[in-house]
Amino acid sequence: MIRKPTVLNLAQLVLRSWLFGLFLFATSAGAQEFPTQPITLLLPYPPGGSADFLARPMMAELQKKFGQPVVIEYKAGAGGTIATNALAHAKPDGYTVLMVLSAHAINPALYPSLPYDTMKDFAPVSLVARLPLLLVVKPSLPVHTVSELVAYAKANPGKLSYGSAGNGNTSHLSSEMFQKATDTKMVHVPYKGSGPVVVALLGGDIDLMFDSFSTSYPQVQNGKFRPIAVASAKRSALLPDTPTIAETVPDFVIDGWYGIIAPAGTPKPIIDKLNQTFNEVANIPSVKAQLNASGYDIVASTPEAFAKTIEKDLITWRKAVKESGAKIE
Known part of the structure; x- marks a missing residue:
């Protein structure tokens, strides 16, 4: 047997529809304000x-x-x-x-x-x-290319230190992936953000880092950092003479x-x-x-x-x- 909606049921449906409409109106009005x-x-x-x-x-x-x-x-x-x-x-x-x-x-x-x-x-x-990641080193480190960095790291296993903007940050993971791809071993020194790690490299406390272009590029311009490569798929218009890592390490691309x-x-x-x-x-x-x-x-x-x-x-x-x-x- 099919029951017809009672007056109470119909009233409930009307009330629910009214409340839902009121909710939509309130949400829309709230968004406008x-x-x-x-x-x-x-x-x-x-x-x-x-x-x-x-x-x-x-x-x-x-x-x-x-x-x-x-x-x-x-x-x-x-x-x-x-x-x-x-x-x-x-x-x-x-x-x-x-x-x-x-x-x-x-x-x-x-x-x-x-x-x-x-x-x-x-x-x-x-x-x-x-924003592409930039691989930079301190000027006193005797490397100018990805190939030279890899050769130096292999000749001095565990002696190079790299900084990151924190455990789990893109700069940390990029460095780990770079070591894996090049069969090298370096020491990780984590910091709480790009600002502190930039200061650490400026002071020579670490040897290198993968860092966001925005924070390292000014230091490259004033000669405080030496750019080795960018981790993007193509070269940066701001540093056209700096190669991509993928030009030396095939398929190595990190997108930030x-x-x-x-x-x-x-x-x-x-x-x-x-x-x-x-x-x-x-x-x-x-x-x-x-x-x-x-x-x-x-x-x-x-x-x-x-x-x-x-x-x-x-x-x-x-x-x-x-x-x-x-x-x-």
Whole structure:
């Protein structure tokens, strides 16, 4: 027997529809008004690093677009996982976002257990930029090419030291992969971000490093660092005479990226507004020109495209970590 809906059932359906419509209206209205208070941009590394270099030229324009202060909060350490965990526990209202680097997709393969789920606990907002890694050495090291570096490392096993922006960072994993690909052995010295590791190489505390173009390029220009090669698929327009590593070590290519994520559950209209604003700001001619001059390639994307980038890199880096034998020390 088929029962006809009772008056109570019909009333419940009407009430649910009304409540759902009210929710959609409130969400849409909230997104139109957003933001009505300051926005916090978390950075997973200390001041002076590549994430900082990318965020700072955008700050004034972001504040103009949002009509609210945008405050940078540095939460360095543990390969970016401290800041990422903080975001996972932030209120999903769009007022706290995080700039993530490629390490965001590397960490699940490196850390035995993370206090968050990389895919489920976050809402991708936008890919912002790509930036090649630069292999640099201190000027006193008697090597000028990848071949010479490999030969020197093999003749002095375990004596060369390389710095990284932290355990599990792209600079760490790149160095591990380089050793694996060239059958060399060097000593790892981790720091809390690109800024401190740059200072260490300037002071001669380490011999070499893979570092983001933005933080090492100025030191190359003033003769403090010697560039050996770039880890990208093609040479950099800023250093056209510096070869790629792949020209000596076939298929050795490391792609670094930067993007914005929010806590999972952040309303879609707010995600879309954040996406639109970050994209617009990154592509303002003056901002873009300044970032391009530091080696950044602006590649703003949709939230969906950024999600696919993260998902793809989770697979790529898991394989790279396994093959390289890289471990958190």
